[in-house]
Amino acid sequence: MKSYVPNTEKERLEMLAEIGMQSMDDLFVDIPEDLKLSRPLDLPKALTETELRELISCYTIMNEEGGPVLRGAGAYRHYIPSVIPQLAMRSEFYTAYTPYQAEMSQGMLQSLFEYQTMICRLTGLDAANASVYDGATAAAESMLMLRDNKRKKKILYSAGLNPDVITVMKTYAHCAELELVEIPLTDKGVTDVSAIAENMDGAAGVIAASPNYFGCIEPMAAIAEAAHAKNGLLVAYVNPITLGVLARPADYGADIAIGDGQPLGLPLAFGGPYVGFMAATKKLMRNLPGRIAGETRDAEGNRVFVLTLQAREQHIRREMASSNICSNQMLCAIMASMYCAVMGPKGMKEVGEQNVNKAHLLAKKLTAIDGVKLRWPDTPFFNEFVIDLPDAEKVDKLLADYSITGGLVLPDGGMLWCATEMNRADEFDFICDVIENKGGEE
Amino acid sequence: MRSEYKLIFERSHEGRRAYDLPECDAPDAMDQIPEELKANSELALPEIAEVDLVRHYTNLSRRNFGVDNGFYPLGSCTMKYNPKINEELAVAFDDMHPLLDASMSQGCLALMKDMEDMLCEICGMDAFTLQPAAGAHGELTGLMHIRAYHEHRGDFERKVMIVPDAAHGTNPASAAMAGFKVKEIKSAPDGGVDLDALRAAVGPDTAGLMLTNPSTLGLFERNIKEIAKIVHEAGGLLYYDGANLNAIMGIVRPGDMGFDVMHINLHKTFSTPHGGGGPGSGPVGVKKHLIPFMPVPRIEEDENEMYYLDYNKPESIGKIKSFYGNFGVIVKAFCYIRSLGGEGLKEASENAVLNANYVMNKLRGVYDIPHDRICMHECVVTPTEEMMKNEVHTSDIAKALIDRGYHPPTIYFPLIVHEAMMIEPTESEARETLDEFVEAMKGIAEQVKTDPAAIHAAPVTTPVGRPDEVTAARKPIVKYEG
Ligand SMILES: Cc1ncc(COP(=O)(O)O)c(C=O)c1O
Numbered sequence: 001m002k003s004y005v006p007n008t009e010k011e012r013l014e015m016l017a018e019i020g021m022q023s024m025d026d027l028f029v030d031i032p033e034d035l036k037l038s039r040p041l042d043l044p045k046a047l048t049e050t051e052l053r054e055l056i057s058c059y060t061i062m063n064e065e066g067g068p069v070l071r072g073a074g075a076y077r078h079y080i081p082s083v084i085p086q087l088a089m090r091s092e093f094y095t096a097y098t099p100y101q102a103e104m105s106q107g108m109l110q111s112l113f114e115y116q117t118m119i120c121r122l123t124g125l126d127a128a129n130a131s132v133y134d135g136a137t138a139a140a141e142s143m144l145m146l147r148d149n150k151r152k153k154k155i156l157y158s159a160g161l162n163p164d165v166i167t168v169m170k171t172y173a174h175c176a177e178l179e180l181v182e183i184p185l186t187d188k189g190v191t192d193v194s195a196i197a198e199n200m201d202g203a204a205g206v207i208a209a210s211p212n213y214f215g216c217i218e219p220m221a222a223i224a225e226a227a228h229a230k231n232g233l234l235v236a237y238v239n240p241i242t243l244g245v246l247a248r249p250a251d252y253g254a255d256i257a258i259g260d261g262q263p264l265g266l267p268l269a270f271g272g273p274y275v276g277f278m279a280a281t282k283k284l285m286r287n288l289p290g291r292i293a294g295e296t297r298d299a300e301g302n303r304v305f306v307l308t309l310q311a312r313e314q315h316i317r318r319e320m321a322s323s324n325i326c327s328n329q330m331l332c333a334i335m336a337s338m339y340c341a342v343m344g345p346k347g348m349k350e351v352g353e354q355n356v357n358k359a360h361l362l363a364k365k366l367t368a369i370d371g372v373k374l375r376w377p378d379t380p381f382f383n384e385f386v387i388d389l390p391d392a393e394k395v396d397k398l399l400a401d402y403s404i405t406g407g408l409v410l411p412d413g414g415m416l417w418c419a420t421e422m423n424r425a426d427e428f429d430f431i432c433d434v435i436e437n438k439g440g441e442e
Numbered sequence: 443m444r445s446e447y448k449l450i451f452e453r454s455h456e457g458r459r460a461y462d463l464p465e466c467d468a469p470d471a472m473d474q475i476p477e478e479l480k481a482n483s484e485l486a487l488p489e490i491a492e493v494d495l496v497r498h499y500t501n502l503s504r505r506n507f508g509v510d511n512g513f514y515p516l517g518s519c520t521m522k523y524n525p526k527i528n529e530e531l532a533v534a535f536d537d538m539h540p541l542l543d544a545s546m547s548q549g550c551l552a553l554m555k556d557m558e559d560m561l562c563e564i565c566g567m568d569a570f571t572l573q574p575a576a577g578a579h580g581e582l583t584g585l586m587h588i589r590a591y592h593e594h595r596g597d598f599e600r601k602v603m604i605v606p607d608a609a610h611g612t613n614p615a616s617a618a619m620a621g622f623k624v625k626e627i628k629s630a631p632d633g634g635v636d637l638d639a640l641r642a643a644v645g646p647d648t649a650g651l652m653l654t655n656p657s658t659l660g661l662f663e664r665n666i667k668e669i670a671k672i673v674h675e676a677g678g679l680l681y682y683d684g685a686n687l688n689a690i691m692g693i694v695r696p697g698d699m700g701f702d703v704m705h706i707n708l709h710k711t712f713s714t715p716h717g718g719g720g721p722g723s724g725p726v727g728v729k730k731h732l733i734p735f736m737p738v739p740r741i742e743e744d745e746n747e748m749y750y751l752d753y754n755k756p757e758s759i760g761k762i763k764s765f766y767g768n769f770g771v772i773v774k775a776f777c778y779i780r781s782l783g784g785e786g787l788k789e790a791s792e793n794a795v796l797n798a799n800y801v802m803n804k805l806r807g808v809y810d811i812p813h814d815r816i817c818m819h820e821c822v823v824t825p826t827e828e829m830m831k832n833e834v835h836t837s838d839i840a841k842a843l844i845d846r847g848y849h850p851p852t853i854y855f856p857l858i859v860h861e862a863m864m865i866e867p868t869e870s871e872a873r874e875t876l877d878e879f880v881e882a883m884k885g886i887a888e889q890v891k892t893d894p895a896a897i898h899a900a901p902v903t904t905p906v907g908r909p910d911e912v913t914a915a916r917k918p919i920v921k922y923e924g
């Protein structure tokens with residue numbers, strides 16, 4: 001059994017004696033006797049390190065993995081440069097708490113300041129916060145920013161947002177008593193801009209994703225225009241790995257840009273931890289939730305980084321705070337920032353292009369199969385796209401038999417596929433073979 | 443020695459690179475995207491060689507301080523040792539896509555289910571969700587349960603959440619986000635809930651009470667049974683902020699104290715590293731009557747003993763995060779619980795409480811102890827009147843501790859104690875570490891008398907001096923402009 005308590009039994013007794021006590025029980029006299037647990041906790045027996053290792057492999061063996069993955073839908077398999085996990089494991093970083101004491105936390109504060117700068121440069125906006133829990137909570141927080149900035153409770157959102165994101169937004173909106181209005185997609189798979197114009201009266205703004213959940217690149221400039229025409233704001237939900245090749249939120253007039261930073265160097269890890277990023281124009285900076293690092297000077301004039309603009313935050317403002325967030329996803333944010341530094345401008349462009357190229361090749365090969373069609377053949381996409389086919393469930397099962405994680409089966413019978421720089425053309429051929437031959441001739 | 447440190451952007455040289463990608467085996471398809479949807483410039487990111495990037499972050503890490511560097515008695519944050527084996531094992535699940543068919547992710551689902559069961563036993567609750575990403579997120583989720591509970595009973599008048607003035611800032615902030623009006627009640631002179639104030643506060647509009655126990659003063663709420671009775675009789679529910687659970691594992695359980703809903707900070711009590719500010723994890727536990735409102739999906743077992751994700755819960759509050767929570771963090775906490783077992787968890791709590799009392803006892807007479815009774819896992823002390831006469835405040839003592847090699851305690855919290863220093867040693871610390879820390883605290887007290895200017899000049903051993911925070915807030919520079 002493992003114990004991480006250094007003091008020996010003898011030392012504990014000596015310490016107890018020093019404070020005038022005989023036993024550990026004496027420490028807990030304030031707890032009413034009848035509330036105390038009168039039995040040991042009923043938990044599995046303690047394990048040594050070796051046994052624990054064996055136990056965890058029992059769980060990993062129950063999982064099935066190893067084959068090609070062509071699924072995204074909010075979590076993406078990308079190249080993770082080895083320097084990222086290794087540097088994130090510097091224990092001065094990962095065993096630290098929030099950098100409350102600036103003088104001894106310059107490493108984390110500067111890394112955070114660099115992260116904020118990276119997010120500003122990816123999105124083109126003026127200010128970013130230190131992260132929120134994930135993309136979905138970033139979307140929920142952005143609703144509250146819209147409300148606080150415009151003092152309006154009506155918010156439009158595109159039906160092209162990830163359904164998980166929409167569900168989280170609705171959960172938060174119920175409590176904030178916001179009126180959420182869904183803007184449908186057109187028959188091109190993108191947000192219906194005319195419906196935004198029709199519904200904007202009294203609305204604080206619009207939240208739309210590009211690429212959207214179905215992979216379609218949205219006409220964000222037109223959406224921004226429709227929102228701004230009625231004095232509303234645009235929140236752009238973006239996949240950050242697209243931003244080396246696709247237009248950036250500031251380019252098309254977004255006031256707030258949010259998203260999930262997972263594609264930037266974070267493992268899939270069965271859904272988390274990821275990182276929600278949030279950036280905004282200068283005007284909206286003080287509506288941002290959570291921590292923000294800023295630059296200042298010490299008495300000698302040295303550049304110093306601190307947590308700043310704290311008058312927005314819960315520890316100062318309590319129930320008037322812009323958000324309740326305290327701990328965020330700092331280490332994940334730093335990892336995303338490291339990813340941007342590893343890739344640089346050229347790498348971000350190249351990885352974006354590879355995603356576009358691979359996804360288009362996959363789409364071409366899949367649609368060459370009889371009965372398989374792109375749902376929106378005229379709509380541009382990045383690394384995800386929807387196909388329609390006779391029996392998606394059957395194809396899904398077939399692929400699973402070959403350990404292939406194919407496109408995600410959608411409730412309407414379509415399939416949402418994703419290809420990244422991690423996939424190879426020969427995988428696509430293999431997959432198409434399996435689908436075409438129904439697995440029979442393999 | 444003071445020194446500035448270049449930003450990564452200031453190390454950029456055109457043409458340098460740290461990445462490589464395999465040659466693309468798909469034909470160029472960029473012409474499939476119309477020009478107006480494309481970026482019109484290269485991203486302004488640094489260009490840097492791998493070795494320089496590694497040195498940049500390695501040296502930045504040396505300008506930081508974690509539990510692995512030294513004693514970190516940051517009250518309310520439970521900065522215990524983060525076992526290395528847990529880090530190693532958690533990455534075993536890194537390649538698991540969250541939307542795999544359940545048949546391919548049975549291991550992940552089983553681990554989460556087993557974790558939920560263990561947390562139920564530790565806390566005396568009936569069900570747990572692992573979805574919330576941190577403590578504050580857990581609070582919000584838990585409060586949503588309380589709201590849903592009242593709403594489903596057609597009771598729409600219960601809009602008031604009672605929060606003691608000793609509460610952490612996230613408590614009132616979460617209550618406001620959950621759509622409640624916050625009613626703050628004053629603490630009694632002994633630091634506990636003032637029962638009369640509570641009786642006066644409850645009524646037909648009471649949705650519930652949020653409580654931390656042990657309180658943010660590190661004291662066990664002796665009247666907890668009476669508090670629970672008052673709130674329940676008024677028709678409200680009781681929320682438990684689990685930030686201080688490290689004091690009571692295996693000794694007393696929130697569920698047995700009368701709490702209806704609670705959160706845990708896995709990044710405190712269950713040893714997962716805090717990552718310099720996250721990721722954490724804030725599982726929420728509920729009693730039976732709140733189970734219908736739990737977030738979807740729930741992990742269920744079918745007739746063939748296969749786990750599956752059940753989204754069909756019509757009364758659920760919905761979802762509060764993508765997917766299923768900070769899974770990687772949950773694995774580490776799971777490893778911790780399995781390593782220690784029930785006895786080990788109790789041993790951890792006992793020693794956390796012992797260490798706090800040991801430190802408090804040794805500081806008595808040197809610093810003031812506003813609530814001087816047996817404490818739980820942390821104690822709150824303040825500078826003496828005489829120190830303050832010398833213009834030495836809590837923040838000065840904190841800075842002086844930095845020069846002596848310690849991370850300071852939590853300062854200026856809880857708000858109800860003027861000039862608070864909240865010291866939480868945790869069970870991870872050996873007696874001599876505590877002794878040395880006490881000596882450092884005494885040394886500072888001594889120096890206040892002999893050389894207060896030196897205390898005001900602290901810290902002098904750090905790469906930078908005290909920052910000008912006023913200018914930082916007044917003229918915010920929040921990104922590099924170069
Ligand atoms: C008493 C208390 N409640 C709630 C929280 C919030 O937890 P988190 O930072 O995980 O959101 C904290 C964190 O410091 C705390 O000390």
